[in-house]
Amino acid sequence: MQFKKLEYEDIVRLLPYFRAQNKRLSNYSAGVTFVWGRYLDTHYAEAEGCLLLRDRYVKQEYFYCPVSLTGDEEAERRALGAIEKYCRETDTRLHFTAVPREKVAELVLRYGSELHLSNIRRWRDYLYEKESFCLYAGGKYSGQRNHVNKFKKTWPDWQFCEYKEEDYEEVKAFLEEYAKSQYAKGETYADEEMKGAFGILEHLFSLGMQAGYLRAGGKIVAFTAGEKCGDTMVVHIEKALREYSGAYPTIAQAFAQAFCKEDIRYINREDDSGDMGLRKSKLQYLPLRLVDKYNIAVKRTFDALTTLPQIPTERLLLKEIPQEDAETFAAMDKDDELNKFWGANWREYAPKNPKDKWFVKDLKNDFKTKKELPLGIYLNGTLIGEVVLHKFGYQAEAEIGMRVMVPWQGRGYAREALLGLMEFGFAKLSLERIEARAYKENVSSVYALKAAGMRPCGEDETFLYFYKTPAM
Numbered sequence: 457m458q459f460k461k462l463e464y465e466d467i468v469r470l471l472p473y474f475r476a477q478n479k480r481l482s483n484y485s486a487g488v489t490f491v492w493g494r495y496l497d498t499h500y501a502e503a504e505g506c507l508l509l510r511d512r513y514v515k516q517e518y519f520y521c522p523v524s525l526t527g528d529e530e531a532e533r534r535a536l537g538a539i540e541k542y543c544r545e546t547d548t549r550l551h552f553t554a555v556p557r558e559k560v561a562e563l564v565l566r567y568g569s570e571l572h573l574s575n576i577r578r579w580r581d582y583l584y585e586k587e588s589f590c591l592y593a594g595g596k597y598s599g600q601r602n603h604v605n606k607f608k609k610t611w612p613d614w615q616f617c618e619y620k621e622e623d624y625e626e627v628k629a630f631l632e633e634y635a636k637s638q639y640a641k642g643e644t645y646a647d648e649e650m651k652g653a654f655g656i657l658e659h660l661f662s663l664g665m666q667a668g669y670l671r672a673g674g675k676i677v678a679f680t681a682g683e684k685c686g687d688t689m690v691v692h693i694e695k696a697l698r699e700y701s702g703a704y705p706t707i708a709q710a711f712a713q714a715f716c717k718e719d720i721r722y723i724n725r726e727d728d729s730g731d732m733g734l735r736k737s738k739l740q741y742l743p744l745r746l747v748d749k750y751n752i753a754v755k756r757t758f759d760a761l762t763t764l765p766q767i768p769t770e771r772l773l774l775k776e777i778p779q780e781d782a783e784t785f786a787a788m789d790k791d792d793e794l795n796k797f798w799g800a801n802w803r804e805y806a807p808k809n810p811k812d813k814w815f816v817k818d819l820k821n822d823f824k825t826k827k828e829l830p831l832g833i834y835l836n837g838t839l840i841g842e843v844v845l846h847k848f849g850y851q852a853e854a855e856i857g858m859r860v861m862v863p864w865q866g867r868g869y870a871r872e873a874l875l876g877l878m879e880f881g882f883a884k885l886s887l888e889r890i891e892a893r894a895y896k897e898n899v900s901s902v903y904a905l906k907a908a909g910m911r912p913c914g915e916d917e918t919f920l921y922f923y924k925t926p927a928m
Contacts, residue, residue, distance in 0.1 A: 457538050459499035459510050464490065466500060468662055473507035475664070477523045478686040481747055482581050482726045483554035484509075484523060485685050486663050487692035491652030501542075506535035511553060518553035518751070536566070544849040547827055554579075555750040563752055567850060570755035578730035581747040582738045584723045586689070589712035589741075592705070596742055600705040607702025611672035616710035619660070619667035619681070627657060627669055630676040634695045653693050656681060665692070666715040670707040672700055678707040687721040694725070704737075757885045758848050759826055765884070767831065769876040772869060774843060777832035779816055781839045785832070786812035788842070788861055797898040798859055833860065833873045840864040843873040845881055845890070852888040854881060858904070865900065874908035882926045893919040 460466070467474075467486050474486040482488045489498060489509070496511040506522035522535035543550045555563065564571060587593070592600045608614055619627065635650045660667055660681060667681035678696035682689050691711070696703035712723060722744070728735040764776040777785050788794065789802050806814065822828045828846035832839050841860035848854045856877060860870050881887040892910055894901040895918060902920060906912075910922035 457501050457503050457508075457542050459501045459508070459542070462489065462493050462498040462500045462509070464659065467493075470500070470507055471664055472525055473523050474683070474685055476525050476527065476686065478527060479521070479523075479556045479558075480581075480583060480686070480688045480722060480724060481554055481556055481749060482690050482692075482724050483749065484520065485683055485690045485692070487656060487665065487681075487683050487690060488726070490655065490659070490663060491692070492648070495648055501538075503538040504531045504534040506531055508535060508539060516551060517548055518551045520554055521552065521556070521559050540850045544847055544853075547847075550754040550850050552752040552754075553749070555752055557748040557750070560750055560752070563754075567754045570757060570759070572753040572755065574751045575748050576751070579727050579749050581727050581749070582725045582741075582743040583688075583745055583747050584725065584741060584743050586712060586716045586720050586723055588744075589709055589723055590716065592709060599740065600709075603702040603705045604709060605702075607672075607700070607706045610701070613671075613673065614706070615671040616707065616714065617669055617671060618714065619669060619679075621661070623669065624657070626676055627679055628654070630669070630679055630697075631657065631695065634697060637698075653695065656692060666711075667693075668707070668711050668714055670696070670703055670710065672703070678703040680707050680711045682711070682715070682723075684720065685724075687719065688724050689716050689720050689722070690724045691726065708741075754850050756826075756848050756850065757852075757887075758829065758845075758854070761829070761885070764823060764829070764831060765880060767876045767880050769872050771835065772872055772876065773834040774831040774873060774876050775834060777816055777819060777830070777839065777842075779813055781832065782812040782816045784839045785819070785842075786810075786815040788839075788859070789815050791861070794859060794861065797895045797901060799857070829877075831877065833858070833869060835864065835869065840869060841873065843877050845877060845885075847891075852886060853891060854885075854887055854889075855891045855893070856881075857892065858901075868907075870901070870904040871907040874904060874910075878908065878924060888925060890924050892922045894922070896920055 467490050471486055474484065477484040496513055499510045501508045505528065506524045508522055509520040511518045519539050522532040524531045540550065542548065552563065588597070592604065631653055638650050639647065656663065656665065663683065665681050665683045667679070669676045670678035677700040679693060680691060681693040682691040694704070694708065696707060716723065725738060728738055767774040802815070819830050822830060828844050830842060830844045833841040833843055841858065841864065843858040845854045845856055856874060858870050858873050878890050881890055892905050894905060905922045909928055910924045911928065912920060913923045914921040
């Protein structure tokens with residue numbers, strides 16, 4: 457599976473996913489994806505009949521919960537597996553963003569207790585009952601009714617009009633007038649928001665949105681647009697000129713009455729981005745609830761390991777390779793014949809003419825960044841090879857690999873090192889599955905893996921695959 461840069465044309469093609477989503481979160485809508493996709497470098501993939509979205513923010517990748525075309529929860533769970541596989545293959549840390557409250561328990565059960573959760577207040581969406589806006593009924597909405605009545609009395613010629621293509625230039629001029637006050641704030645988000653509003657206006661119909669504007673004294677004084685996502689109308693644009701008192705509640709109600717029909721139960725008016733004026737306004741409309749958006753960072757037991765272990769076996773000691781052995785380790789790494797089946801070539805990532813100490817330093821960095829757990833294989837104090845756990849996954853799995861220098865091959869040291877590190881992986885890192893692969897022509901590695909109790913589980917043109925669990 458590959459993630460591709462999300463372009464406008466992709467959003468249009470993927471509209472059925474956005475229309476089918478029932479998460480009632482604005483983040484899973486075409487409009488929010490269109491507006492913020494460029495800013496967040498959004499990529500997408502499709503797997504198991506689901507849409508997968510991925511953002512990048514401050515050098516970290518964030519995945520959204522899969523969205524099924526049919527609401528198939530089993531398909532969405534299988535799609536989670538596709539994300540996990542992608543993260544493992546690409547050495548990407550698994551972080552989720554905009555996770556609905558209803559999905560949190562499922563993810564906690566799936567990944568265990570090794571999680572970090574956050575639920576930032578300023579990004580929570582405001583969700584309302586549709587009828588609240590259609591009617592403004594009861595004493596709790598008396599303020600909104602009064603503002604609407606005052607607006608209509610002040611501007612008896614007022615009109616709410618459904619947006620048509622021929623209205624483009626006039627609505628654009630309105631947005632430009634409104635934007636002057638927004639640009640004056642000098643805020644990055646305000647600038648991005650207005651760019652998004654102009655972008656939505658340009659592509660409004662191809663994005664499948666509904667829109668309308670409010671006219672007073674012959675002039676457009678408010679504009680709003682939204683899209684249907686499941687049983688929810690997500691309002692993306694709601695702009696009004698402040699000097700036209702009451703325009704905001706008037707257009708909000710008119711839009712709900714015009715476009716929120718029987719198939720719509722809720723109205724999502726997005727978040728407040730921490731703007732206290734906007735927060736006060738949204739709260740005054742009495743939301744049904746604030747829709748939680750959890751960020752979840754999935755941890756692996758390996759992530760908590762701060763120092764490399766020392767693992768004694770019957771004849772060997774598996775331990776960190778110190779700088780004193782840099783010359784020996786560098787020679788092993790540079791041995792092309794030994795490493796033709798290792799699966800990594802130091803020349804692809806090393807600086808030009810690296811010194812011996814660079815090889816050990818690179819090893820330490822791989823552990824520090826939690827790419828792998830590398831240990832030297834020592835016999836009576838002499839470095840004779842290396843054994844590593846790497847490609848750690850998010851379902852308690854990892855891959856093991858080993859290499860033994862030529863003078864010490866054929867004596868069972870590879871098997872012994874494999875068994876020692878696998879026991880540590882199962883007992884101390886709580887792994888449930890350790891995997892390995894060997895080139896078909898690498899007879900000695902195949903023998904060592906089988907001798908260490910690993911079972912064959914498949915093959916392709918190049919490799920034989922093996923696995924082992926704690927029960928084996």
